[in-house]
Amino acid sequence: MAIAAATAVEAENAETDTPTSRFAWMRAFRRPWTLTGIVITAVFCIFGIIGPWVAPYDPSAVSKATLQPPSPEHWLGTTQTGQDVLSQMLYGTQISLLVGVGAAIVATVLSVLVGLAAGYLGGLSDELLSLLANVFLVIPALPLTVILASYLPKSGSLGIILVISITGWAWGARVLRAQTLSLRKRDFVEAARATGERTSSIIFRDIFPNQIAVIAASFLGTVTGAILTQASLAFLGLTNVTEWSWGTILYWAQVSSAMLTGSWWWFVPAGLAIALLGTGLSLVNFGIDEFINPRLRQAGIGTRKAQRAQVRAQRAKVVRGPARVRGQRPPHQPYDPVTSDVILRIENLHVDYVGENSVTPAVNDVSLTLRRGEVLGIAGESGSGKSTLAYAITRLHKPPAQITGGGIFYTNTDGSTTDILRMSDNELRDFRWDELSIVFQSAMHALNPVLTVGAQLDDVLRAHRPELSSADRAARVVELLGLVGIQTDRVNAYPHELSGGMRQRAMIAVGLALDPEIIVMDEPTTALDVVIQRQIIEKIIELKDRLGFAVVFITHDLSLLIELSDTIAVMYAGRVVELADADEFYRNPRHPYSQGLLASFPTLSGPKRELAGIPGSPPDLRQLPTGCAFAPRCPLAFDHCVEVVPPLIPLAGPAEWRQAEAACLLYEGDGSAAARVPDGIAERMEDAR
Numbered sequence: 001m002a003i004a005a006a007t008a009v010e011a012e013n014a015e016t017d018t019p020t021s022r023f024a025w026m027r028a029f030r031r032p033w034t035l036t037g038i039v040i041t042a043v044f045c046i047f048g049i050i051g052p053w054v055a056p057y058d059p060s061a062v063s064k065a066t067l068q069p070p071s072p073e074h075w076l077g078t079t080q081t082g083q084d085v086l087s088q089m090l091y092g093t094q095i096s097l098l099v100g101v102g103a104a105i106v107a108t109v110l111s112v113l114v115g116l117a118a119g120y121l122g123g124l125s126d127e128l129l130s131l132l133a134n135v136f137l138v139i140p141a142l143p144l145t146v147i148l149a150s151y152l153p154k155s156g157s158l159g160i161i162l163v164i165s166i167t168g169w170a171w172g173a174r175v176l177r178a179q180t181l182s183l184r185k186r187d188f189v190e191a192a193r194a195t196g197e198r199t200s201s202i203i204f205r206d207i208f209p210n211q212i213a214v215i216a217a218s219f220l221g222t223v224t225g226a227i228l229t230q231a232s233l234a235f236l237g238l239t240n241v242t243e244w245s246w247g248t249i250l251y252w253a254q255v256s257s258a259m260l261t262g263s264w265w266w267f268v269p270a271g272l273a274i275a276l277l278g279t280g281l282s283l284v285n286f287g288i289d290e291f292i293n294p295r296l297r298q299a300g301i302g303t304r305k306a307q308r309a310q311v312r313a314q315r316a317k318v319v320r321g322p323a324r325v326r327g328q329r330p331p332h333q334p335y336d337p338v339t340s341d342v343i344l345r346i347e348n349l350h351v352d353y354v355g356e357n358s359v360t361p362a363v364n365d366v367s368l369t370l371r372r373g374e375v376l377g378i379a380g381e382s383g384s385g386k387s388t389l390a391y392a393i394t395r396l397h398k399p400p401a402q403i404t405g406g407g408i409f410y411t412n413t414d415g416s417t418t419d420i421l422r423m424s425d426n427e428l429r430d431f432r433w434d435e436l437s438i439v440f441q442s443a444m445h446a447l448n449p450v451l452t453v454g455a456q457l458d459d460v461l462r463a464h465r466p467e468l469s470s471a472d473r474a475a476r477v478v479e480l481l482g483l484v485g486i487q488t489d490r491v492n493a494y495p496h497e498l499s500g501g502m503r504q505r506a507m508i509a510v511g512l513a514l515d516p517e518i519i520v521m522d523e524p525t526t527a528l529d530v531v532i533q534r535q536i537i538e539k540i541i542e543l544k545d546r547l548g549f550a551v552v553f554i555t556h557d558l559s560l561l562i563e564l565s566d567t568i569a570v571m572y573a574g575r576v577v578e579l580a581d582a583d584e585f586y587r588n589p590r591h592p593y594s595q596g597l598l599a600s601f602p603t604l605s606g607p608k609r610e611l612a613g614i615p616g617s618p619p620d621l622r623q624l625p626t627g628c629a630f631a632p633r634c635p636l637a638f639d640h641c642v643e644v645v646p647p648l649i650p651l652a653g654p655a656e657w658r659q660a661e662a663a664c665l666l667y668e669g670d671g672s673a674a675a676r677v678p679d680g681i682a683e684r685m686e687d688a689r
Contacts, residue, residue: 031290037283044277048097051090059088059244067263077265080256088249089269095245096227096273099160103226106165108219111172116203116211118173119180130177136170145229149238156240160233164226172218179214183207187446188456191510194396194438195460196429205459209450216288224278231274246270342411343550344370344393344436344518349406351385351392354399360621362388362401364574367648370518375544375551377565377582379558379597383618385574386554387441390522393552394438395420395428410435413517433464437511441523443503447495453481453506454491460513480509484539501532505539512543520552525560537564558597562586570594573619573629576648580660590651590662592634628665640665 063082070077076085118129148163183189184207192206208215227246233239234247241248253259253267351363363385370376378386391397393408408420410431423431440446448456457477461468468476478488484505495503504524511519521540525533537560544551553564561568561582568585570578570593578591589595596614603609616633619625625632631641648663 031287033283034287034290037280037285037287040276040280041284044093044097044273044280047090048094051093055084055087055090057084057087059083059091060242067261067266070265076269077263079252079266080258080263085249085266085269088244089246089273091244092246092249092270093273095157095243096230096247099157099164099230099245100223100227102157102161103164103168103229104219104222106161107169107222107226108172108215110165110169111176111218112208112215114169115173115176116180116207119177120184120199120203120207122184126177129173133170133173133177136167137174141167145233146236146238149233156243160230160239161226163233164229168222168225168229172215172222175214175218176211179211180207183210187440187442188448190396191438191440191446192448192459194394194432196432196463197459201463206448206451210448212450213289217285220281220285220288224281227274227277231270246273341372342369343372344552345407345409345411346393347407347409349389349392349408350404351388351397352402352404354402358622361574361624362621363392366406366571366574366576368569368576368579370550370552372517372550373544373548374567375553375565377561377568378552378554378571379556379561379568380571381556381618383621384571386556386571387522388574389571390438390520390552390554393420393520394432394436395423396438410518430464433460433514433516435516436518436520437514437516438520438522439507439511439524441526443500443507443524444495446507447503449495452492452494453486453498453509456506457481457510457513460510464514476513480513481506483512483543484509485535499532500528501535504528504532504536508536508540508543512547512549515547516549518550518552520554522554523556524553525555525557533560540564559601570597573624574621575629575663576661577630577663578661579648580662584660588660590660590667591630591664592636592666593630628663636666638665 061083063078065074065078066080066082068074068078068082074084074086076089078084079088114129114133118126118133145163145167148166149160189202189206192202197205230239230245231247231250234241234245235250235254237251239245239247241251247270249270250267253263253270256263256266258264258266346366346368349363349366350361353360353362366385366389368376378389380386388397388401391401392403397403403421406421410418410420412418412435418431420428420431420436447453451459454474454477457480458473461473461476465473477491481488481491486502486505486509490498490502495506498506507524508519508521511521524540525536528536540551540553541564543549553561555561558568562585565582568578568580568582569576570591572593578585578589578594580590585594586598589598593614596612599612600614602611614633619629619632625642627640627642627644628634628637628646631637634641644665646663646665648661649667651660651662651667
């Protein structure tokens with residue numbers, strides 16, 4: 001285990017083989033199709049800029065050389081009145097690009113403003129902005145464009161830009177709104193909101209960068225669409241036909257029956273230009289998407305071979321260190337009521353999910369205390385209310401979740417007490433991260449994928465420590481990463497460039513950024529292998545001992561809690577069913593649910609035994625059974641269990657430990673079997689223990 005752990009640490013820190021992010025654009029744009037698109041687009045842009053200056057003739061000048069095919073004097077031939085087609089194409093490129101880019105800029109800005117605001121703000125703002133977009137979507141675009149253009153036939157390019165923008169922004173806004181609705185529920189947006197970032201900052205720093213690929217696709221698509229629309233309107237004669245564009249060339253070609261006379265050189269160049277530019281813009285869009293989306297950023301074949309060779313080299317290294325037995329905890333520290341003062345007190349907390357016709361109790365009458373420097377572990381199956389409790393503590397719960405009763409009280413260092421549930425939004429903004437922070441589960445989703453780890457730490461510091469200079473913030477970012485064991489050269493790494501363990505370390509660094517008194521950790525080791533879990537737990541213990549913060553650690557893995565925690569609370573169906581010192585809990589679990597959880601883990605010593613799982617499934621919180629919620633699954637249940645909801649009562653325990661508590665009718669206050677328990681059940685209780 002020690003060899004594996006050491007090798008994993010070294011491989012984690014050595015995972016710098018991925019090319020740095022500042023070269024990502026080079027990797028993306030080295031693709032043949034992207035380079036082809038860039039070259040095509042660049043050629044058209046160059047001719048759009050210099051076209052009028054390099055044109056050999058005035059595009060409107062007539063001559064006697066009528067309907068001449070391509071020749072050395074006229075590379076693309078002439079029109080019916082002897083006008084040079086090449087000169088018309090060069091002038092027309094500028095106008096077509098101007099209309100395309102101009103209309104795309106205006107339409108994209110409107111789409112971004114409406115789509116992001118509607119998706120993030122929600123409520124009445126979303127309804128009004130969505131209604132506006134839907135109105136433009138249900139109106140047929142082509143007839144509306146033709147009608148508007150017919151009223152502005154002499155307004156030139158500016159009028160066409162306005163017409164295309166007005167009719168082309170709604171679809172992009174609709175797409176961006178849908179993406180924003182998805183992103184605003186992501187953990188990294190919740191984290192940004194928890195750090196106190198303003199709404200405008202969240203929209204443009206957290207949500208907008210994650211939609212650049214969509215916005216770029218919309219922009220380039222609008223450029224192509226605007227060029228086609230302008231060409232179509234010009235072809236129909238609805239624009240200023242004396243202003244040369246590709247559409248104007250096609251208009252005069254069809255008026256003069258160029259196809260019937262076989263004058264292909266008159267209309268083919270303009271048609272090919274439109275098709276070729278559209279192809280080039282699409283290829284560029286592929287490259288932009290690859291650059292923006294980290295999962296599409298892959299190195300070339302040679303780089304991948306080098307990466308595999310590096311991984312093999314790292315695996316070949318063996319670093320030996322002292323072995324440590326899993327499950328071995330530091331010596332138990334007796335409870336001292338003077339030094340172990342309460343910093344967080346939860347009293348009779350109720351959190352319900354309120355629907356139109358139903359109320360689902362997710363947290364039901366929970367009371368807990370957390371002392372300074374203590375680790376309070378909360379365990380239970382999925383759906384037991386652990387994460388809902390964590391979000392309630394930090395006031396990050398969202399509708400339909402509502403705190404319907406109880407209180408959460410924080411004790412400051414000066415001894416004063418504050419009710420977190422009564423804090424205003426501004427007070428919460430100052431409180432979160434300064435006094436209480438949270439480490440979300442699934443670091444890959446909690447970290448913003450398009451911001452570097454250093455930038456995300458800097459966001460927290462900039463929001464809560466505005467007096468710090470950029471140099472001071474940068475130094476603090478390096479210090480924080482060093483605290484959690486991440487090398488400083490990973491400051492500019494994106495989340496996808498880090499291993500799972502390093503991402504979780506980065507999340508812990510975010511939680512430590514402002515030196516909080518309490519850190520709530522919501523399943524921080526989920527989806528990590530046991531070696532990385534070991535490293536994360538050891539790092540948490542080390543930092544807690546060094547910095548002195550308290551921890552609320554939530555997980556479904558009891559083996560981790562027994563090793564890490566001072567006190568363990570077991571939740572079932574929204575209630576705390578057992579609360580005890582970690583050592584006492586391990587040696588003498590009282591509640592049948594706790595006994596079942598511990599029995600599901602294999603032992604590393606002693607005789608082999610068959611693992612015994614807990615039969616059945618957790619109850620539906622919308623239809624809880626009468627009496628004890630665990631009774632239908634409990635092997636020790638008797639008649640009273642289905643009639644009475646057992647309260648959490650204190651039980652006798654060693655004097656040096658805090659009293660254990662259990663919510664079970666099997667026990668009296670002294671921890672012995674209750675008088676009402678049938679004799680057969682009492683005997684089975686002793687066997688189970």
